[in-house]
Amino acid sequence: MKWLMRINIAAIVVYASFTAAIVAADIWIFPKLESLAPPPPAVEAAIKQGNNIDALREISLVLFDHVTAQAETINELVDSGVFWTRLHFVGAMGLACVNVALLIRLQRNRA
Numbered sequence: 001m002k003w004l005m006r007i008n009i010a011a012i013v014v015y016a017s018f019t020a021a022i023v024a025a026d027i028w029i030f031p032k033l034e035s036l037a038p039p040p041p042a043v044e045a046a047i048k049q050g051n052n053i054d055a056l057r058e059i060s061l062v063l064f065d066h067v068t069a070q071a072e073t074i075n076e077l078v079d080s081g082v083f084w085t086r087l088h089f090v091g092a093m094g095l096a097c098v099n100v101a102l103l104i105r106l107q108r109n110r111a
Contacts (some may be wrong), residue, residue, distance in 0.1 A: 001107060002032060008100045015093035026082045 045065060050056045 001103070005100065005103050008096050008103065012100065013098040014095055015089050015096060019086065019089040019093060022082060022085050026086075030078050030082065047055075 043059060046059055047056060050059070
């Protein structure tokens with residue numbers, strides 16, 4: 001019985017540390033990530049060869065839309081991943097806590 005209690009307490013500690021790590025990463029690390037793909041090489045060639053200001057403005061706006069869409073997609077993926085990871089760790093930690101509570105209750109009833 002004691003070994004089962006120790007295993008469950010260790011599981012609680014491990015999952016609590018994982019939960020704390022993902023929350024810390026969500027607060028301090030993920031907001032600073034800038035993982036955007038570069039624009040296609042054809043855009044650079046069009047900018048270098050362009051003499052028309054209006055055409056360059058249109059290319060710039062297309063690039064701006066491209067980077068904005070990528071940033072939104074990456075932010076949604078990170079937010080979704082963090083949410084489901086946090087939910088997993090909190091659920092597993094809750095399950096371990098319930099298991100410890102049941103073991104304590106069983107131990108008290110046996111005595």
